[in-house]
Amino acid sequence: MNAPEQPDTLTVLYDGGCPLCRREIAHVKGLADRRQDSALCFVDISADAADSACFAADRTALLARFHVQRADGSRLDGAAAFVAMWQRLPGWRWLARLAQLPGVLPLLERAYCSFLRVRPWLQARARRFEPAAAAQTLSPWLTRELRSDHAGETGAVCIYRGIAAVARWRGDEALEAFARRHGDTETGHLRLIESWLPPPQRSRLLGPWRVAGWLTGALPALFGQRATYATIAAVETFVDRHYQQQIDHLHTHAGPDGLLPLLLQCQADERAHRDEAASLQDRPAPWPLRAWCALVGAGSAAAVKVARRL
Known part of the structure; x- marks a missing residue:
């Protein structure tokens, strides 16, 4: 048989x-x-x-x-x-x-699509009641850094939402597609960081970060693709350096298993965003746009310092 x-x-x-x-x-x-x-x-x-x-x-x-x-x-x-x-x-x-x-x-x-709409809320509730094993292995320094990462990725999601909203209003389909594609990646980063950082340890200023992020995306989008791509390149240049500081720390001092690959993946995605935005700029930026990008970089650095503490 x-x-x-x-x-x-x-x-x-x-x-x-x-x-x-x-x-x-x-x-x-x-x-x-x-x-x-x-x-x-x-x-x-x-x-x-x-x-x-x-x-x-x-x-x-x-x-x-x-x-x-x-x-x-x-x-x-x-x-x-x-x-x-x-x-x-x-x-x-x-x-x-x-x-x-x-x-x-x-x-x-x-029924499954209905569940997907409430899944983020259910995930947040579940994380409040599960043992925060990852959080327990984080040093105070890493906790502060991940708090700043979480605030930054929250702002990044809103940056691309701001760009998409203005691009849709202007009828710029290419810019809207750019914003939606990159926004999906930033949403993935945010979910990954949330898996490491429980709600009580996240920034208490997420509302202001969302507003600031949306405006950082929407304002240059009003002036078109060139200003938008220059802004994204400036933001992602700062984010790349920010992640590199954390990666260097983990190479020197080690850390919990799984955190270094997460940061490396996020950094690689941010570099890809930076390089794509830079490649889409057809000519050097004029001085007002360069001044705006410098302001964006300085604002990002100040936001990180605040998010580490609040």
Whole structure:
């Protein structure tokens, strides 16, 4: 009698920086261990995970929705990904069969999209109640630096929102696409830093940082692409140096596992933003624009000093 054919491996791609994902995957792994033919494997694709390097190019999209990857490299996302995983789990296959009935999968997808809208709020609540293991391993110096990083990434998200708002009003589709693409990356950075820094240790001035960031993006966008790209190049030049100081500190004094790769990934993305913005400037900036960029750099440095303390 022939042995039953083993199913192809299904790789579950999950966000190890999300407390909700960690709890769910721990439960799923327990179920998968009870069934030898589940053929499920699990890969943490958060930036500081050891196995996530090959997913760096599309990490932002993968973190935005749940994904599984088939053996042939194709992927499923959202409700379809959950159904594919449920088919391999004892006690959950009945739900996978139910999802195959006409009209059920679209309903599950709508329910999942509704969950995604409240996920940031749920993540924040979950972090308040889970042990802050990462925070407990941070030195006071690193805590202050990560507080400034969190404030900076909060401002960066709003910078690109300000640019996108003005670009949409002006009908500048190229500039709006630039802002949205880079804003998605900054949102990913913010989520990563939040996984290390619990809410009580974050800056108490996030509201002002959001307003300042939005204005820093919106004001140059009123003058067009040239002013916007010069502003972004100035901001990202400062951010690159800021991250480098922290990276140098970790190379010298070491730190908790996973933090250095996170900072290196963030720095690499910021450098890419800087270089792209610089390459899009068609000629040298006039002195008023250079003065504005110098003011932006000085303001960023002052904001970091304040955020370290408040």
